[in-house]
Amino acid sequence: MRIRRFCTALAVVPLVASCAAQAVPEPTATQRPGYLAAADPALPPGGTVELQMPVDTGAAGGLDPQLADVAVSWQLMSLVYETLVTVGPDFEPLPGLAERWETPSPTEYVFHLRPGVTFSNGRAMTAADVVGSMNRLLAGEGVWRTQIGPVESVTALDPATVRFRLSSPYTPFLSALANTPAAVLPMTEVENGSVDLTKTMLGTGPFVDTFHRQDVLWRFKRRPDYWAPGKPAADAVNISIVPQEPTRIASLQNNSANLAVLGNVDAPQVLAGVRGVTVRAQSTTDFYYLMLNSNAPGGKFADPRVRTAINIAMDRAQIAQVATNGLGKPTGVTPVDLPDACDPATLPSATAGLDRARQLLAEAGVRNLKFVITAYATEPAPAVAQVIQQNLARIGIEVTIEQLDEGSWAGKVYGSVPAGFDAALSWFAGYAGAGMVAKWWNPEQAAFNLGFMKPNPELNRVIDAAAARPDGPDRAPALRELCTAVDTDAQMIPLVTRPVLVGYRHDSVSPTVYATEGYGNAFRGLADFRLVGRP
Amino acid sequence: MRLVSWWVRRLVSAVLTLFVVSVLIFAASRLMPGGFAEVVLGPFATPEQRAAMSEKYGLDQSLFAQYGLWLSAALHGDLGTSLLSGEPVAGEFGLRIPVTVELTLLGIGAAVLIGVPLGVYTAVRAGKRGGGALGRLAGGLGVSVPEFVLGSLVVFVFSRYALGLTVGGYRPLGEDLGANLRSMVLPAAVLSVFAIAVTARTTRDAVMNVLVEPYITASVARGETSLFIIGRHVLRNASIPILVVLTSTTAYLLGGAVIVEHLFNLPGVGSYVVQAVGRRDYAVVQAGVLLAAVVFVVLNMLSDAASGVLDPRFGTDRKANR
Numbered sequence: 001m002r003i004r005r006f007c008t009a010l011a012v013v014p015l016v017a018s019c020a021a022q023a024v025p026e027p028t029a030t031q032r033p034g035y036l037a038a039a040d041p042a043l044p045p046g047g048t049v050e051l052q053m054p055v056d057t058g059a060a061g062g063l064d065p066q067l068a069d070v071a072v073s074w075q076l077m078s079l080v081y082e083t084l085v086t087v088g089p090d091f092e093p094l095p096g097l098a099e100r101w102e103t104p105s106p107t108e109y110v111f112h113l114r115p116g117v118t119f120s121n122g123r124a125m126t127a128a129d130v131v132g133s134m135n136r137l138l139a140g141e142g143v144w145r146t147q148i149g150p151v152e153s154v155t156a157l158d159p160a161t162v163r164f165r166l167s168s169p170y171t172p173f174l175s176a177l178a179n180t181p182a183a184v185l186p187m188t189e190v191e192n193g194s195v196d197l198t199k200t201m202l203g204t205g206p207f208v209d210t211f212h213r214q215d216v217l218w219r220f221k222r223r224p225d226y227w228a229p230g231k232p233a234a235d236a237v238n239i240s241i242v243p244q245e246p247t248r249i250a251s252l253q254n255n256s257a258n259l260a261v262l263g264n265v266d267a268p269q270v271l272a273g274v275r276g277v278t279v280r281a282q283s284t285t286d287f288y289y290l291m292l293n294s295n296a297p298g299g300k301f302a303d304p305r306v307r308t309a310i311n312i313a314m315d316r317a318q319i320a321q322v323a324t325n326g327l328g329k330p331t332g333v334t335p336v337d338l339p340d341a342c343d344p345a346t347l348p349s350a351t352a353g354l355d356r357a358r359q360l361l362a363e364a365g366v367r368n369l370k371f372v373i374t375a376y377a378t379e380p381a382p383a384v385a386q387v388i389q390q391n392l393a394r395i396g397i398e399v400t401i402e403q404l405d406e407g408s409w410a411g412k413v414y415g416s417v418p419a420g421f422d423a424a425l426s427w428f429a430g431y432a433g434a435g436m437v438a439k440w441w442n443p444e445q446a447a448f449n450l451g452f453m454k455p456n457p458e459l460n461r462v463i464d465a466a467a468a469r470p471d472g473p474d475r476a477p478a479l480r481e482l483c484t485a486v487d488t489d490a491q492m493i494p495l496v497t498r499p500v501l502v503g504y505r506h507d508s509v510s511p512t513v514y515a516t517e518g519y520g521n522a523f524r525g526l527a528d529f530r531l532v533g534r535p
Numbered sequence: 536m537r538l539v540s541w542w543v544r545r546l547v548s549a550v551l552t553l554f555v556v557s558v559l560i561f562a563a564s565r566l567m568p569g570g571f572a573e574v575v576l577g578p579f580a581t582p583e584q585r586a587a588m589s590e591k592y593g594l595d596q597s598l599f600a601q602y603g604l605w606l607s608a609a610l611h612g613d614l615g616t617s618l619l620s621g622e623p624v625a626g627e628f629g630l631r632i633p634v635t636v637e638l639t640l641l642g643i644g645a646a647v648l649i650g651v652p653l654g655v656y657t658a659v660r661a662g663k664r665g666g667g668a669l670g671r672l673a674g675g676l677g678v679s680v681p682e683f684v685l686g687s688l689v690v691f692v693f694s695r696y697a698l699g700l701t702v703g704g705y706r707p708l709g710e711d712l713g714a715n716l717r718s719m720v721l722p723a724a725v726l727s728v729f730a731i732a733v734t735a736r737t738t739r740d741a742v743m744n745v746l747v748e749p750y751i752t753a754s755v756a757r758g759e760t761s762l763f764i765i766g767r768h769v770l771r772n773a774s775i776p777i778l779v780v781l782t783s784t785t786a787y788l789l790g791g792a793v794i795v796e797h798l799f800n801l802p803g804v805g806s807y808v809v810q811a812v813g814r815r816d817y818a819v820v821q822a823g824v825l826l827a828a829v830v831f832v833v834l835n836m837l838s839d840a841a842s843g844v845l846d847p848r849f850g851t852d853r854k855a856n857r
Contacts, residue, residue, distance in 0.1 A: 052703075058574075058575055058619060058814060062621065069577055069579045070577065141581060141583075141584055143579040198621075199621075213630065213802065214617075214619060214620040214622075214627075215802075215806075215807065215810050216802040217802070240703070240800070242703055242800045243797070243800070243810070244703075244797060244798060244800060246687060246690050246691065246694075246798075247690060247702060247703040247798065247799065247800045248703070249694060250690050250691070250693070250694030250702035250703055251694075251702065251703045251704060253694040253695055253697075254693070254694055254697040254701060254702060256701050256702070256703065256704035257703075257704075274695075404568075404569075405569075405813060406569075406574065406813065407567065407568070407569035407573070407574045407812075407813055407814065407815050408567070408568040408569045409569065410569050410573035410574050410577075410578070411568045411569025411570060411573045411574075412568060412569065413578075414573050414578045415568075415569065415570065415573050446579070447581060447582075448578035448579055448580075
């Protein structure tokens with residue numbers, strides 16, 4: 001009898017608990033246009049924010065921001081390092097370490113440094129640090145050297161003023177300056193050898209890192225002498241590296257994490273109705289793309305007509321809906337959320353129709369084409385590949401999907417020249433300036449593409465022209481021309497943007513998170529985060 | 536003298552086993568598709584950067600030379616340098632071993648405290664109502680449900696109904712004992728299920744074998760209490776198979792800890808090596824597998840030694856049987 005009662009209780013308690021666990025709406029005070037959430041300044045400062053993210057920095061360049069080439073490194077390093085300018089929620093350049101700037105000509109930028117900025121060792125930041133940092137960046141081997149543009153010289157006009165001269169106009173210059181690899185470094189300490197940037201982070205930012213164990217945990221504490229009054233609000237931030245999505249979800253559910261970066265596009269459904277938890281999809285300018293190897297064995301994609309036919313068969317809206325649960329958006333090479341981005345629905349591939357694709361295959365003499373798409377196993381990449389497989393079946397192409405771990409994938413795609421794969425799926429960070437990512441369509445600039453991509457001089461010309469065209473009415477046509485050229489080349493085919501899910505306990509933290517991100521930095525507003533429920 | 540030669544053979548066999556393991560793991564790590572340069576340097580790296588990285592870590596030398604250098608260093612206690620963090624692997628392991636050891640000890644502790652009494656109970660109750668069914672249920676479930684299935688279920692259930700326990704919120708033992716135990720209970724419970732089941736089954740069989748011995752019948756005839764008979768006669772004589780299974784289960788638990796640590800995000804050696812495989816951090820992978828092999832071999836030798844203490848015929852019998 002007692003056993004029966006116990007079993008009944010076991011069954012009833014979770015049912016009752018789940019009924020009681022109704023969603024508690026997030027306070028409206030934390031919602032603002034352009035933001036997924038905005039920290040409530042009325043909440044008291046202090047406390048420790050507990051965050052979780054799936055991967056740690058993994059660059060061989062260690063902690064040197066100039067050698068960081070992936071968004072997760074920028075995310076972590078940006079807590080310690082700062083840039084001359086930053087980007088707002090609509091990608092507009094905002095003052096950072098430079099409180100203002102002038103552009104006397106399209107090739108000249110003059111930055112006036114913010115007074116009272118110090119590195120975390122207490123030394124004041126000067127124009128010499130800016131000049132030294134930029135010269136180090138330009139002379140180094142980091143990927144951002146290419147993105148920063150055609151910088152000809154960097155000069156200190158006085159201790160608080162720095163002038164950049166470009167060899168030609170470069171519209172994304174301010175956007176490129178806003179990313180962590182362009183951070184201002186403590187050049188005196190770097191040059192006298194007292195700081196090894198690969199092992200130590202020493203910046204002007206709101207936090208200092210006090211502990212790091214690779215793939216386990218980061219601990220940061222607030223800088224009391226940070227230049228922005230009242231920032232950072234939290235005393236400390238712990239960032240746990242939690243590779244398992246279910247564990248991150250569990251931590252949100254049981255309130256052991258305040259905020260977690262999620263990858264599963266079904267996370268909003270999984271966490272729906274969990275008391276105190278909000279899941280928001282952050283749009284990003286990152287996007288998935290399909291590589292068609294022009295050097296593929298058997299010359300499968302050497303004929304541009306075959307590549308074009310494949311591009312036409314891509315149903316980007318379906319990929320977005322099915323593979324990303326409607327959270328991604330169809331895009332061209334200019335990420336669709338950026339100002340002036342081209343409309344992917346107007347691209348030649350989007351308007352041609354499947355009959356044209358079949359006709360192109362016939363003209364190229366291709367029948368019963370079969371090939372393998374190499375995709376890494378991290379979701380939702382396999383789902384994207386599956387939709388592509390179904391898309392291509394409509395024009396008689398048979399696709400086999402090969403799922404690899406990321407190490408094997410990287411080895412197969414980038415490990416040899418010429419590359420031995422047929423097609424591969426990946427994603428690019430889309431950055432914060434329309435046309436920046438297009439640089440990677442020039443394999444002579446982005447050498448990693450040489451194994452599978454043939455240089456296209458006309459495409460290279462259009463890429464450079466789009467970057468040089470100033471903001472204004474002429475820019476949109478230039479970007480449209482860029483999108484069309486990439487669409488026609490079809491060696492790397494942009495597909496859909498890559499959403500990031502941010503889950504947080506609105507009953508324990510009031511975060512600041514942009515609605516759209518260009519540099520994959522979900523923690524961009526961390527200095528504003530406030531904890532809820534503190535006395 | 537016979538015992539000494541048995542132990543010498545045992546040691547030679549252990550060394551040979553470790554040598555073969557070292558060759559296999561070295562070859563396997565190098566045969567993995569995708570190298571460290573592709574994974575960690577990423578696609579943007581120049582050929583010069585890749586070459587410099589290979590040279591820095593000796594990856595440009597022949598495989599034989601790399602193996603020789605690695606083995607020589609390992610024999611001198613140097614497990615190499617993590618390609619990713621640039622830190623000595625031994626130091627990194629030192630930070631993570633306590634987590635794995637704690638998890639394994641909790642698992643084996645549960646096997647002893649639950650598995651042995653359960654095995655004795657089901658043996659004593661064999662043929663009576665309830666006893667056999669309980670044993671079969673516990674044994675069958677425990678042995679057949681893999682850790683990743685049970686672990687995923689536990690993570691799901693306890694993320695909704697935490698009951699004071701945490702999933703993924705590990706705190707070191709020395710930092711906060713209560714928080715540490717709250718974070719270790721669930722993974723240890725998942726890890727121990729198999730060990731409990733195997734221990735209970737082995738104990739049950741061993742105890743049943745002893746229960747049919749004439750001296751047990753004599754004890755009963757003398758009017759000794761059941762507890763006394765079990766403690767004094769049964770467990771002592773059934774202890775060798777139980778000890779052997781506990782030892783081999785400990786080695787198994789160290790392997791199972793890889794999955795459990797990964798699921799519950801515990802910063803132990805297992806999850807570290809799994810991540811190192813993904814990053815092609817060869818030094819960590821090689822050291823991790825070698826360490827596991829050493830532990831396995833040592834545990835087996837300790838098991839044999841303990842068996843010899845409990846039953847002096849153990850080593851010599853084996854020789855005599857050949």
